[in-house]
Amino acid sequence: ESRYNPAAIEEKWQQTWIEQGLDKTPSLDSSKPKFYALSMFPYPSGSLHMGHVRNYTITDVIARLKRMQGYRVLHPMGWDAFGLPAENAAIDRGVPPAEWTYQNIAQMRRQLQQLGLSIDWSREVTTCSPDYYKWTQWIFLQFFSRGLAYQKESAVNWDPIDQTVLANEQVDNEGRSWRSGAKVERKLLRQWFLKITDYAEQLLNDLDKLNGWPERVKLMQANWIGKSVGAYLEFPIVGKDEKIGVFTTRPDTVYGVTYVVLAPEHPLTAKVTTPERKAAVEAFIQEVSNQTELERTAEDKPKRGIPTGGKAINPFTGEEIPIWIADYVLYEYGTGAVMGVPAHDVRDFKFANGNDLPINVVIVLADAADTPINLKEAYTEAGVVVNSDIFNGMDSNEAKSAIIQYAEQQGFGKARIQYRLRDWLISRQRYWGAPIPVIHCPKCGIVPVPDEDLPVVLPENVEFTGRGASPLSGMDWVNVPCPSCGTQAKRETDTMDTFIDSSWYFLRYPDANNRQQVFDKAKTNDWMAVDQYVGGIEHAILHLLYSRFFTKVLRDCGLLNFDEPFGRLLTQGMVQGITYKNPETGKYIPAAQVKDPTAPKDPETGKPLEVFYEKMSKSKYNGVDPLEVLAKYGADTARMFTLFKAPPEKDLEWDDADVEGQFRFLNRVWRLVAEFISSQSSLQQTTDNRQLTKPEKDLRRAIHNAIQAVTEDLEGEYQFNTAVSELMKLSNALSDAICKDSPVYAEGINTLILLMAPFAPHIADELWNLGNTESVHLQTWPKVDPDALVVDEITLVIQIMGKTRGAIQVPADASREALEKYARESEVALKHIQGKEIKKVIVVPGKLVNFVVA
Ligand code: ANZ
Ligand code: ZN
Numbered sequence: 001e002s003r004y005n006p007a008a009i010e011e012k013w014q015q016t017w018i019e020q021g022l023d024k025t026p027s028l029d030s031s032k033p034k035f036y037a038l039s040m041f042p043y044p045s046g047s048l049h050m051g052h053v054r055n056y057t058i059t060d061v062i063a064r065l066k067r068m069q070g071y072r073v074l075h076p077m078g079w080d081a082f083g084l085p086a087e088n089a090a091i092d093r094g095v096p097p098a099e100w101t102y103q104n105i106a107q108m109r110r111q112l113q114q115l116g117l118s119i120d121w122s123r124e125v126t127t128c129s130p131d132y133y134k135w136t137q138w139i140f141l142q143f144f145s146r147g148l149a150y151q152k153e154s155a156v157n158w159d160p161i162d163q164t165v166l167a168n169e170q171v172d173n174e175g176r177s178w179r180s181g182a183k184v185e186r187k188l189l190r191q192w193f194l195k196i197t198d199y200a201e202q203l204l205n206d207l208d209k210l211n212g213w214p215e216r217v218k219l220m221q222a223n224w225i226g227k228s229v230g231a232y233l234e235f236p237i238v239g240k241d242e243k244i245g246v247f248t249t250r251p252d253t254v255y256g257v258t259y260v261v262l263a264p265e266h267p268l269t270a271k272v273t274t275p276e277r278k279a280a281v282e283a284f285i286q287e288v289s290n291q292t293e294l295e296r297t298a299e300d301k302p303k304r305g306i307p308t309g310g311k312a313i314n315p316f317t318g319e320e321i322p323i324w325i326a327d328y329v330l331y332e333y334g335t336g337a338v339m340g341v342p343a344h345d346v347r348d349f350k351f352a353n354g355n356d357l358p359i360n361v362v363i364v365l366a367d368a369a370d371t372p373i374n375l376k377e378a379y380t381e382a383g384v385v386v387n388s389d390i391f392n393g394m395d396s397n398e399a400k401s402a403i404i405q406y407a408e409q410q411g412f413g414k415a416r417i418q419y420r421l422r423d424w425l426i427s428r429q430r431y432w433g434a435p436i437p438v439i440h441c442p443k444c445g446i447v448p449v450p451d452e453d454l455p456v457v458l459p460e461n462v463e464f465t466g467r468g469a470s471p472l473s474g475m476d477w478v479n480v481p482c483p484s485c486g487t488q489a490k491r492e493t494d495t496m497d498t499f500i501d502s503s504w505y506f507l508r509y510p511d512a513n514n515r516q517q518v519f520d521k522a523k524t525n526d527w528m529a530v531d532q533y534v535g536g537i538e539h540a541i542l543h544l545l546y547s548r549f550f551t552k553v554l555r556d557c558g559l560l561n562f563d564e565p566f567g568r569l570l571t572q573g574m575v576q577g578i579t580y581k582n583p584e585t586g587k588y589i590p591a592a593q594v595k596d597p598t599a600p601k602d603p604e605t606g607k608p609l610e611v612f613y614e615k616m617s618k619s620k621y622n623g624v625d626p627l628e629v630l631a632k633y634g635a636d637t638a639r640m641f642t643l644f645k646a647p648p649e650k651d652l653e654w655d656d657a658d659v660e661g662q663f664r665f666l667n668r669v670w671r672l673v674a675e676f677i678s679s680q681s682s683l684q685q686t687t688d689n690r691q692l693t694k695p696e697k698d699l700r701r702a703i704h705n706a707i708q709a710v711t712e713d714l715e716g717e718y719q720f721n722t723a724v725s726e727l728m729k730l731s732n733a734l735s736d737a738i739c740k741d742s743p744v745y746a747e748g749i750n751t752l753i754l755l756m757a758p759f760a761p762h763i764a765d766e767l768w769n770l771g772n773t774e775s776v777h778l779q780t781w782p783k784v785d786p787d788a789l790v791v792d793e794i795t796l797v798i799q800i801m802g803k804t805r806g807a808i809q810v811p812a813d814a815s816r817e818a819l820e821k822y823a824r825e826s827e828v829a830l831k832h833i834q835g836k837e838i839k840k841v842i843v844v845p846g847k848l849v850n851f852v853v854a
Pocket of ligand 2: 441442445447484486487
């Protein structure tokens with residue numbers, strides 16, 4: 001073939017690799033180091049987008065490199081295939097969710113194969129397949145038997161028109177349902193939870209083990225877990241036998257408490273409310289219940305609340321203080337009650353000012369004399385304790401533990417650690433998810449489905465209306481005898497959050513086709529942890545946290561022998577497209593409608609458009625379809641471009657000119673190799689021992705510099721962009737070389753193809769096979785010859801009386817004496833000294849020789 005034509009080679013090589021089993025995972029073999037390269041698996045929406053292309057190309061380069069470096073590599077792929085879109089397709093178009101999903105999978109699998117990814121497709125996992133969700137259900141039952149899965153009343157978003165529960169994402173900013181437009185209500189329903197809070201401390205502490213994770217991801221996880229150290233203190237209710245427990249991070253301010261405030265949902269609210277206040281309190285609760293959590297906690301919203309008429313006692317002072325309820329206190333955090341310290345808390349300060357509550361200063365900057373009469377804002381810093389009886393004069397940080405200790409002695413409080421992390425609500429009133437495998441028996445209560453009856457298979461021929469309870473609840477499927485007593489019982493109709501499916505899929509790939517067990521322990525422990533995980537930053541918190549949680553629980557079940565699933569994590573940046581927007585109307589304009597890109601105007605109004613880069617999306621008309629790029633340039637160019645254009649963690653701006661540039665580069669490499677082959681007929685480098693000429697040495701240095709640079713770029717911080725630049729440099733050095741008939745040139749051509757193999761696998765194999773019979777992907781990654789890197793000549797400056805007169809080339813390893821000799825005999829020196837007496841010679845090795853003459 002004389003011209004580079006990707007269409008003619010790419011599919012051919014993809015077929016050949018499959019036939020030769022190149023991407024198959026080697027079996028357990030302890031003589032070779034293992035490498036588990038994993039991309040976050042996609043949701044099968046039906047078509048690939050550029051974000052996928054970037055993600056999977058990065059993982060593929062790493063997998064291919066590691067194979068060539070002698071690792072046994074596991075590089076699998078699968079489908080995160082349960083979830084709402086399939087159900088919506090069923091509601092909108094009447095296609096059964098399974099059919100819609102499997103069609104999409106087939107289509108996307110073909111598209112992924114077109115990218116030339118070295119994936120072992122025999123290990124594909126599909127979360128909606130009964131072979132897979134059987135084990136999702138089995139894992140759920142392991143959690144259940146350990147007390148880590150439980151049911152509890154919980155507030156959900158309830159759509160009163162469609163009579164259904166909505167996920168948070170299905171409620172807009174105004175608190176309306178995406179489907180019906182109804183104002184969403186909060187409703188208490190029994191829901192399933194996983195007890196992730198039991199693992200909060202481990203999940204936080206083990207972040208320290210994750211040296212290969214981006215700092216910012218670890219920080220996001222730590223914030224999400226949200227550990228607060230403080231105290232639990234109890235305020236007795238006046239005239240009642242009960243106490244209000246509060247959580248505070250500032251026990252040092254307890255003498256400054258001027259009120260106690262409950263969340264409206266707090267069970268004590270009704271008890272503390274006096275008869276005169278009852279009507280007002282109930283009206284307020286009703287009002288708050290219609291607000292979303294977002295509305296309640298938004299910073300700019302005023303803090304609203306009302307007094308209950310009840311009173312509590314500050315156990316430290318014996319003082320009576322009013323009990324209020326307020327929207328800014330969340331029922332789900334801490335104890336759902338707060339001690340109000342307006343002088344030292346920003347929210348309490350606002351609340352007290354708006355409601356005429358007293359403000360008592362108990363912490364000051366240096367000493368009591370500083371006590372301000374009227375605070376302009378809350379003083380939230382540390383300082384010296386004042387107005388606090390026996391604690392006066394203490395440093396406020398020391399007072400924290402002293403006050404906790406005192407409370408403990410007196411029996412009204414103790415130290416407490418509080419996490420922001422909540423237990424994980426996993427039940428969904430949906431069809432397209434893994435059924436929660438339990439049975440509700442009127443006699444026995446909740447009975448787990450016996451292992452031998454798993455999977456609980458989703459029934460087919462379901463009617464989708466988008467309204468009411470889960471489509472499962474109306475089906476005869478729900479009626480079963482109780483596995484334990486035989487009484488007529490009912491199946492659980494809730495299905496599991498799809499985040500459960502993706503919390504363990506990486507454990508299944510090492511033994512994806514096991515029908516007897518969730519996985520073979522030896523196999524999974526052999527391959528895990530994932531050595532390199534690559535995916536989007538949008539999964540920085542939930543998916544990664546849940547996967548870490550599952551790993552720890554399964555470890556505690558005795559199935560795994562490690563603590564953390566993902567050794568190294570790369571979160572790739574977004575792919576952005578050029579975006580045109582009319583600043584007046586806010587409308588996005590497709591690039592195809594923009595006539596003059598240098599001065600873009602709205603085709604309708606003529607208004608000059610804003611031009612910027614933004615994440616590709618359908619709604620902004622700034623997407624580039626991977627299939628079009630593949631059709632026009634081929635997969636190798638698409639891969640090279642996405643790798644070259646930006647470092648992997650950074651956002652990437654799509655640019656047609658740069659795509660074109662990579663295509664031209666591949667064309668140049670093609671011609672370089674084709675010309676070489678036609679003159680040489682073989683890629684073999686002869687091994688003769690003769691001394692190399694200077695041009696040969698220079699070329700060899702360029703070759704080995706390239707090996708070193710590309711290897712470092714790939715092994716260190718994954719600088720794929722600079723690695724591609726190095727490939728271009730080597731290609732230039734080869735085309736400029738004047739020793740094209742030398743074995744060194746052959747070495748250079750070989751090396752270029754080998755180094756390119758992970759990046760542009762098709763063209764590399766095609767060119768390699770012009771002179772070889774075995775695939776380039778079975779070759780060993782080239783090694784740096786340190787001798788080749790040696791710069792064997794240096795420039796030595798000749799000075800006479802400190803003045804530079806010229807320079808000569810000398811061997812780099814010449815001794816001091818030799819340098820002086822070269823300098824003395826140089827033409828420069830002979831000409832300028834001309835018989836004068838040399839009084840002194842100063843030699844600076846590696847740099848210069850200076851002659852002092854009379
Ligand atoms: C008294 C106090 C005085 C507080 C002070 C702060 C400063 P983090 O760090 O987020 O854990 N709080 C406790 N439970 C709450 C709830 N359910 N809803 C709203 N606020 C709640 O914050 C803990 C602090 O947030 C607690 O310490 C409590 O106010 C408030 F000078 O108690 B603090
Ligand atoms: Zn029973």
